[in-house]
Structures are given as structure tokens and as C-alpha cells.
Amino acid sequence: MNISSKPRKETKYSTPEFNEVLKNLRNIKREVTEFGQNNSKTNYNKILKRFDQLEQSIIIHSRKLSKLEQALIASANTKLTKKQRTILKWLTLQYEGSEVYTNLINKISNELDIPESTVRWNMRGLREAELIEAGTKENKGIPVSLTTMGKIMASYTEPMD
Numbered sequence: 001m002n003i004s005s006k007p008r009k010e011t012k013y014s015t016p017e018f019n020e021v022l023k024n025l026r027n028i029k030r031e032v033t034e035f036g037q038n039n040s041k042t043n044y045n046k047i048l049k050r051f052d053q054l055e056q057s058i059i060i061h062s063r064k065l066s067k068l069e070q071a072l073i074a075s076a077n078t079k080l081t082k083k084q085r086t087i088l089k090w091l092t093l094q095y096e097g098s099e100v101y102t103n104l105i106n107k108i109s110n111e112l113d114i115p116e117s118t119v120r121w122n123m124r125g126l127r128e129a130e131l132i133e134a135g136t137k138e139n140k141g142i143p144v145s146l147t148t149m150g151k152i153m154a155s156y157t158e159p160m161d
Helices: 016-036 041-078 082-093 101-112 116-128 148-156
Strands: none
Touching (some): 082 101, 082 116, 082 148
């Protein structure tokens, strides 16, 4: 449970947020160490032990997130067809979120120079994978939107050609 006085090699974790959490945690540990020098060793050791446990759980969680991120990258680039990845990327970069399904198919077809039938087939795949939401026969007039998973997957797809 000792805190070394030499600087710790900084490790980069999966997100800037995790890096910030760990940085703050280490700053608090340093401050508690300073506090512990002037107070009860027993209380100090209990607090320090809890900080160590918290730090380790954050590191483990970060590693799991990193593995999940790698799986998403692999999935986004292998499970989706090239055209689906292109359409998904186009939706994130170009689409303003105001078109209904059939109008959007026409717009994508024109902008990406892909036949409407191909766009329709690929959009259906994106819808079935729950990467996009749109109106249905029973619930018409709802603009197409990316789901949260659609946004995440789009961020992991390779750039459009």
C-alpha cells in the first residue's frame, strides 16, 4: 500500500474520460497520503486500500471497454457490407435528419450514385440491425434517424471512398 515517490508511467486507456478519472484518483491518493502523514495510520491505510481497489476496478473496466471497442471495430468493418458502411457513414456526415425513409432512399441514391434498389436493400439491413429507425406502414411520416448503436457503429466504420 505504499505510494512511490517516483513518477508513474502514464498509461493511455480507452477513453479520455477514463484517463481523467484515473488522473483525479491519483491526485486524491497523493493528497490523502499527505493527509495520512499527519493523522492516524490505521485510517490512512483503510482509505488508501479503498483507493487502490477503486483504481484497479477502473483499470479492469477500461480494459474490458477496450476489448469491446475492438469488437465493435471488427463488427462494423466485417458484418456490414461496404455499401452499408458507406450509407451509415453518409448518414452521420451528410444527413440532416429530416427525410422520411422513401425520400431518403432517393436522396442517397442520387448523392452516392447507387441504384435505388441497392440503397433500399442496404437500408433494410441497417434497419433490421437496429442501426437506423424510421416510420413503418402503420406509422408513416417519421424521419429516419440513427440509433445510438448506429452512431457508435458509424464512428468505427472505415471512411467512405
